[in-house]
Amino acid sequence: MSNVVPVDTLISALGCIGLLDQQAVELLRALPLRLRRYDAGEHIVRAGSNPNESCFVVAGFAARGQYLADGGRQLDQIHISGDFVDLHSLHLHRIDHDIIALGTCEVAHVSHEHLGSAMAQSGRLTWILWQSTVLDGAAARTWVTCLGRRRADAALAHLVCELLIRLERRGLTKKESFRFPGTQGDLADMLGLSVVHINRTLAELRRLRLLEWSHNEVRVLDWERLAEFADFDDSYLGAGRPMPRWFTKPAHHHPATIRRFTNGREGVATD
Amino acid sequence: MSNVVPVDTLISALGCIGLLDQQAVELLRALPLRLRRYDAGEHIVRAGSNPNESCFVVAGFAARGQYLADGGRQLDQIHISGDFVDLHSLHLHRIDHDIIALGTCEVAHVSHEHLGSAMAQSGRLTWILWQSTVLDGAAARTWVTCLGRRRADAALAHLVCELLIRLERRGLTKKESFRFPGTQGDLADMLGLSVVHINRTLAELRRLRLLEWSHNEVRVLDWERLAEFADFDDSYLGAGRPMPRWFTKPAHHHPATIRRFTNGREGVATD
DNA sequence: CGCTGGGTTGATGGCGATCAATCAATGTGG
DNA sequence: CCACATTGATTGATCGCCATCAACCCAGCG
Numbered sequence: 001m002s003n004v005v006p007v008d009t010l011i012s013a014l015g016c017i018g019l020l021d022q023q024a025v026e027l028l029r030a031l032p033l034r035l036r037r038y039d040a041g042e043h044i045v046r047a048g049s050n051p052n053e054s055c056f057v058v059a060g061f062a063a064r065g066q067y068l069a070d071g072g073r074q075l076d077q078i079h080i081s082g083d084f085v086d087l088h089s090l091h092l093h094r095i096d097h098d099i100i101a102l103g104t105c106e107v108a109h110v111s112h113e114h115l116g117s118a119m120a121q122s123g124r125l126t127w128i129l130w131q132s133t134v135l136d137g138a139a140a141r142t143w144v145t146c147l148g149r150r151r152a153d154a155a156l157a158h159l160v161c162e163l164l165i166r167l168e169r170r171g172l173t174k175k176e177s178f179r180f181p182g183t184q185g186d187l188a189d190m191l192g193l194s195v196v197h198i199n200r201t202l203a204e205l206r207r208l209r210l211l212e213w214s215h216n217e218v219r220v221l222d223w224e225r226l227a228e229f230a231d232f233d234d235s236y237l238g239a240g241r242p243m244p245r246w247f248t249k250p251a252h253h254h255p256a257t258i259r260r261f262t263n264g265r266e267g268v269a270t271d
Numbered sequence: 272m273s274n275v276v277p278v279d280t281l282i283s284a285l286g287c288i289g290l291l292d293q294q295a296v297e298l299l300r301a302l303p304l305r306l307r308r309y310d311a312g313e314h315i316v317r318a319g320s321n322p323n324e325s326c327f328v329v330a331g332f333a334a335r336g337q338y339l340a341d342g343g344r345q346l347d348q349i350h351i352s353g354d355f356v357d358l359h360s361l362h363l364h365r366i367d368h369d370i371i372a373l374g375t376c377e378v379a380h381v382s383h384e385h386l387g388s389a390m391a392q393s394g395r396l397t398w399i400l401w402q403s404t405v406l407d408g409a410a411a412r413t414w415v416t417c418l419g420r421r422r423a424d425a426a427l428a429h430l431v432c433e434l435l436i437r438l439e440r441r442g443l444t445k446k447e448s449f450r451f452p453g454t455q456g457d458l459a460d461m462l463g464l465s466v467v468h469i470n471r472t473l474a475e476l477r478r479l480r481l482l483e484w485s486h487n488e489v490r491v492l493d494w495e496r497l498a499e500f501a502d503f504d505d506s507y508l509g510a511g512r513p514m515p516r517w518f519t520k521p522a523h524h525h526p527a528t529i530r531r532f533t534n535g536r537e538g539v540a541t542d
Numbered sequence: 543c544g545c546t547g548g549g550t551t552g553a554t555g556g557c558g559a560t561c562a563a564t565c566a567a568t569g570t571g572g
Numbered sequence: 573c574c575a576c577a578t579t580g581a582t583t584g585a586t587c588g589c590c591a592t593c594a595a596c597c598c599a600g601c602g
Contacts, residue, residue: 066416069502076415091405096507097412116517130401134362137408140415141368144347145337147418148463152558183580192419197558199582231340236367246387423590454548465591470550472590 006033006058006108009170013056013082014128016169017135017240024125027118034109038062038101040181045086045099053111056084060105061181065189066097075190076143077136078102078163078182082170087133090115103181103216123248131240138236147192150231152201155191157230160211164220165234177219277304277329277379280441284327284353285399287440288406288511295396298389305380309333309372311452316357316370324382327355331376332452335368336460346461347414348407349373349434349453353441358404361386374452374487394519402511409507418463421502423472426462428501431482435491436505448483448490 011028014020020028035058038044044055044062057079064085065075076097079085085099090112101107119126139162146155167178182190188198205211210226212219220226282299285291291299306329309315315326315333328350335356336346347368350356356370361383372378390397410433417426438449453461459469476482481497483490491497 064412066413068416068420072420074416074420076412076419088405088409091402091511092409093509093512094506096409096504112515113517116515120517120519126397130404131362133401133405133408134359137404137411138359138363138367140408140411141335141347142337143415144411144418145339145345147415148347148460149339149343149345184582185580189419194559195580196560196582200558203582233367235365238364240362241364244383244387246384246391248391456548466549467551467592468590474550 005029006035006106007031009058009082010056010084010108013084013170014132017131018124018128018242020128021122021124024122024128027122027125031110031114031118036107036109038105038107040101040103042101042105043098044101044105044107045089045095045097047095047098049095050093051086051089051095052113053109054084054087054089054115055099055107055109057081058106058108061102062105062107063100063102063182063186063190064097065100073189074192075100075186076140078190080163080166080170081172084129084132087129088136102186124243127243127247128240135237135240142236152191152193152197153204154230156187156198156201157205157210157226158232159187159190160205160218160220161227161230161232161234162237163218164223165237169237175219176221176223177217179216180218181216276300277306277377278302280329280353281327281355281379284441285355285403288402289395289399289513291399292393292395295393295399298393298396302381302385302389307378307380309376309378311372311374311376313372313376314369315372315376315378316360316366316368318366318369320366321364322357322360322366323384324380325355325357325360325386326370326378326380328352329377329379332373333376333378334371334373334453334457334461336371337368344460345463346371346457347411349461351434351437351441352443355400355403358400359407373457395514398514398518399511406508406511413507423462423464423468424475425501427458427469427472428476428481428497429503430458430461431476431489431491432498432501432503432505433508434489435494436508440508446490447492447494448488450487451489452487 007028011020011025014028034053045051047066059081061081062079062083062085063075064077064079065073067073079099085107086095089095119129142162146158150158163180164173164176164178167173172178184198184202185195187193187202188195191198193201202213206213208225208229209221210229211221226232278299282291282296285299305324316322318337330352332352333350333354333356334346335348335350336344338344350370356378357366360366390400413433417429421429434451435444435447435449438444443449455469455473456466458464458473459466462469464472473484477484479496479500480492481500482492497503
């Protein structure tokens with residue numbers, strides 16, 4: 001499972017977002033990593049902590065989630081191999097969510113200090129890491145739409161669509177099937193449903209011959225119909241915009257110009 | 272409503288996230304703005320577009336949302352005055368969501384080029400803008416938890432809690448009440464419920480003497496009980512971490528050290 | 543004055559929760 | 573090798589939250 005250099009999974013994943021140049025790749029390779037294997041259900045990061053390091057998934061799956069006062073749990077994001085899981089901790093005082101291993105999960109931890117040193121030397125790397133946090137946010141908003149306005153079957157289908165596309169881009173699928181170690185209980189916590197209903201909904205998708213799912217192996221039988229059924233649009237998973245020149249090269253100063261409020265068309269400032 | 276300089280609302284809001292130095296403030300003041308007033312329900316940004324500018328709210332409220340194939344709508348974020356609404360467009364090829372005015376809303380548009388020029392001159396500004404996108408993501412994930420694992424009454428109460436705290440920090444509340452121009456239909460699209468059920472849930476919160484809500488005016492009657500009822504924890508709205516030194520000052524190079532996978536404790540690399 | 547958009551209330555029905563039982567697979571200690 | 577516990581998938585019965593349909597009211601407004 002880990003016969004490749006761990007950081008290569010990260011490099012390959014970031015490369016899907018935007019072009020990494022040679023320098024950025026070398027800076028990433030030079031990062032000191034602390035590697036650790038987590039068992040299913042184990043906590044990788046705990047809410048309330050204030051870590052001085054971030055981590056990315058080397059192999060397996062991790063999920064981000066929150067626990068409620070009543071003991072309930074909501075998972076709101078899945079991280080696959082290569083994903084930088086909690087880059088957020090760079091920016092947040094107090095981590096507001098838990099990261100949990102789905103199945104066995106291999107994770108690499110990087111100190112903020114070393115990560116920062118690398119970013120300081122490569123504006124391109126900074127840009128792509130920022131971008132990865134923005135794409136995470138876009139995925140979270142799409143998740144909101146699934147929970148709020150889709151029925152259970154379409155939401156589950158949407159989740160499968162997202163996983164397939166993301167894994168495919170990392171070369172982690174065989175044909176249109178992939179391994180996914182989450183239990184039906186995990187799925188329930190992702191979609192805000194009960195275990196029982198996940199089971200029935202899954203049975204429904206099987207009955208419709210949209211997919212097969214057994215022994216942690218998911219096979220999409222009819223991608224077109226599944227995507228149609230889920231009302232799936234992959235644009236929120238897209239690559240980022242290329243880094244603009246101005247991000248690393250300061251430009252000249254522009255004088256301020258302000259135009260006044262208008263309805264429908266713009267006017268000229270009067271104050 | 273707009274008797275202050277528009278950019279001051281942004282400067283004040285960004286200042287809540289992290290410390291802006293004099294240079295950053297001046298760069299912001301120098302930004303050329305295109306100001307525009309939008310009527311209730313009007314689209315400020317459309318999904319599918321690929322704008323070369325971003326915008327922030329100067330006065331009023333805007334919401335981010337998605338439309339589904341069946342015509343349904345899900346709103347997944349509310350933006351108040353001072354919020355940088357779609358900084359994301361800096362990073363995304365194709366905007367995957369709409370921005371809609373809730374009530375009359377005054378917005379300032381800034382070109383990516385000018386924004387980039389400002390960021391290129393201030394690492395501190397870049398840091399805080401990155402941070403604001405990260406905080407947006409944290410809010411979206413909290414929203415997921417509301418839709419997935421909270422009942423309608425608690426979710427609605429949570430929304431009110433979030434709005435009160437955010438508006439309070441910007442000085443937009445009077446005592447514990449604030450103006451909110453969204454209709455019950457808008458609320459329904461935020462929480463993934465029907466208009467009718469929003470109406471009943473609102474009545475329930477009134478009956479419990481937790482809040483009053485009439486004529487676009489919301490008054491929290493008992494903050495303690497409301498927050499308890501909503502299981503509200505404001506840490507996801509917090510200020511960001513201060514900018515670390517390394518973000519603007521490149522450090523020396525570190526040699527790579529990799530430690531092998533372990534369960535529970537770390538070992539030394541062997542490959 | 544009628545029109546329109548939003549708020550409010552009632553009746554009915556369905557999706558999905560909850561409780562409960564069964565079954566298969568795996569692990570564990572004797 | 574077997575008794576026993578554990579974990580996860582599956583199915584049935586019942587209940588409740590919330591959607592849907594349908595009125596009706598009210599305020600603002602042309």
